[in-house]
Amino acid sequence: MxxxxxxxxxxxxxxxxxxxxxxxxxxxxxxxxxxxxxxxxxxxxxxxxxxxxxxGLVNGHTHLYSALAAGMPAPPRTPQNFHEILQFVWWRLDRAHSLESVRVSGQIGALAALRCGTTTLVDHHASPTAIEGSLTVLADGIADVGCRAVLCYETTNRNTDDESRQGLSENERFAYECQAKNDGKFAPMVGAHASFTLKEESLAGCVDMAQQLGVGVHIHVAEDPVDEQITRQEFGCGLMDRFQQHGLLDVAGSILAHGTHLSEKDYALLNERSDKLTLAHNPNSNMNNGVGYTPVVRLEKPPLLGTDGIGADMWREARTAQFKSNDAGLPLSFGKPLEMLGQSARFASRCLNAKLGLLELQxxxxxxxxxxxxxxxxxxxxxxxxxxxxxxxxxxxxxxxxxxxxxxxxxxVGCDETALRANSVEVARELHQRMVNL
Ligand SMILES: [Zn+2]
Incomplete structure (x- = not known):
């Protein structure tokens, strides 16, 4: 039957x-x-x-922790640049999360995806005051709605060094949990925030762990020039050189999200390593943060396509990918975003050991x-x-x-959407209040 x-x-x-x-x-x-x-x-x-x-469509890079962001308190002052957008908006939201609000973010984010025909999410999670167990409760929330997901925890030293150790442990804990279940619904990666907030031992720890677990690293790269600037100041080399020194560019199945401000030389290196690494392109988010356009036309293989936490509407993201490339004067061949959606599906298929994005037998x-x-x-x-x-x-x-x-x-079908949303309003009210109190 x-x-x-x-x-x-x-x-x-x-x-x-x-x-x-x-x-x-x-x-x-x-x-x-x-x-x-x-x-x-x-x-x-x-x-x-x-x-x-x-x-079903696949969102190649997202942050479900932002699913309860609508109507959150305004930043203490208007951010003047990308680093301040992170400090005053997103790093304030993620620090206010509890395990309960993470679980509800999973439910609400997955509901938003479902209604857009997005059935799989490649997520990059952060909740610095509720790290241990956060990937499991996020997965539980997503599972309530029924979507598939590839999850990781964002390892970083941006608040404390202990946070980085806990982040790494959470990646490891969840990976073993997923690999034991091996149900095709959830798969792990090792998450890292971005070079400019990672100390040497943390970046090395992410690469080692990914290799031990046989999964990719999921990291933000050159979303804004600040990533390269601070990396040069702190570590005396450029982003891609640093990644190369740490062996990150050799970790198969890794995602470099954005790549907006990489040089032509960096793009050549990415093309050389395209059997191992992929970029994730997030044009709506790049526009919203005012960080500039990612010249994806330089890539020989299409990147993944992601929303970077701005909903889960992959139709809109595909349209923006096409329109914005024309607007930026670096036009993609017509229909290229369909190949990006295809790449996202193939990437998630490898992680989840399922055939996604295809209408064929099995x-x-x-x-x-x-x-x-x-x-x-x-x-x-x-x-x-x-x-x-x-x-x-x-x-x-x-x-x-x-x-x-x-x-x-x-x-x-399969969960009570009205009840989930009613509960979410209460959980979000408390989350937003915690943001004010920070
Ligand atoms: Zn992101």
Whole structure:
């Protein structure tokens, strides 16, 4: 017994394919698809009526700890630069988190993702006053909604040295927990904030731990010039040289988030190491923080695409990636953001040991059934035009993850969304009050 999706427009983003037909899900994977597939007795029948059915989207870099940021207290004074944005806004929010508010952030962040058809999140977590156990409660919150996630804790020396040791331990603890479960729903990485807040022993510790665990390092890189400036002052070398000295560029499966202010030489090095490392591009966040445009056109392989904590709408992120490249005078070839979404899905697939982002036999039944019935012909060749100019989260109607319904007729299934949101208001009120008291 499974689920039979009848009469769908079956759309895969990367590589782009479009076909009309049917799809059968059974035991959490795609069992059959094509024009001649028939339902099996006992299948639940879902009539798609010619609408687009596609794999769930993957957010390649996010921070669910910011899921309760809406309406938070204003910074004590207006930040004048990126370092002050971190100090007065985000580092104040993350220090105010408790384990309870982290769990609720996981629930609310995952709900936001679900409604956008985003079924997997690659997250980078920080809660400096509630470190131990934070990745488990974050995962619990996400699991309440049903999304998959690749999680890590942001190791840093920015508050105390003990914080860095605790951060490393939390990465290790959660990694063993995940690897013991090996359920395809959660996977670990080793998190590091950014070079400019990491002492030598902390950066070395992250690289060693990642190698021991057989996972990648997830770190911010050159989001703003301050990263390179402080690295040069404190450590006497540039960012990429420092990473190279520590062996970070040899850790397979690592994510360098942003890369906005890397040099052409650095980009050449990234291209050389593209079998091991990937950049994560976050154009909306870069615009919001005023840090400038990341010249992703210099990359030979597409980067991951992420929201950096500004929601989970990957349609908007893809559109901004295309538009902003044109605006910055470094235009990407049309449709490149679809390849970024594909890269994000392939990255998460390797971490989670599941086939994500694909409509093929044995791929994960992480499926988004939309209300999108194209008003103009839709083909593999013009799919990017539909995705970037006509489709969007407003068309997401049903979402299945791992063969389980999580959104049906726009209603959340499997958890009480109204109750979660009501509880969240109270938890967020306390979180915002703690920010004021800091
Ligand atoms: Zn980030």
């Amino acid at each position: 499974g689920t039979f999706f009848r009469n769908a427009l079956l759309v895969q983003l990367d590589p782009p394919t479009v076909q009309t037909g049917h799809l059968r899900e059974e035991a959490g994977v795609i069992a059959e698809l094509g024009p001649r597939v028939v339902a099996v007795e006992g299948d639940e029948i879902v009539d798609c009526d010619g609408a687009v059915l596609m794999p 791929a994960a039944a992480d499926l988004v059934l939309t209300d999108y019935r194209p008003a103009t012909p839709l083909t593999a060749e013009n799919l990017a035009g539909h995705l970037l100019f006509a489709m969007g989260p407003e068309f997401v109607r049903h979402v299945m993850i791992d063969g389980h319904w999580r959104l049906k007729d726009s209603q959340v």
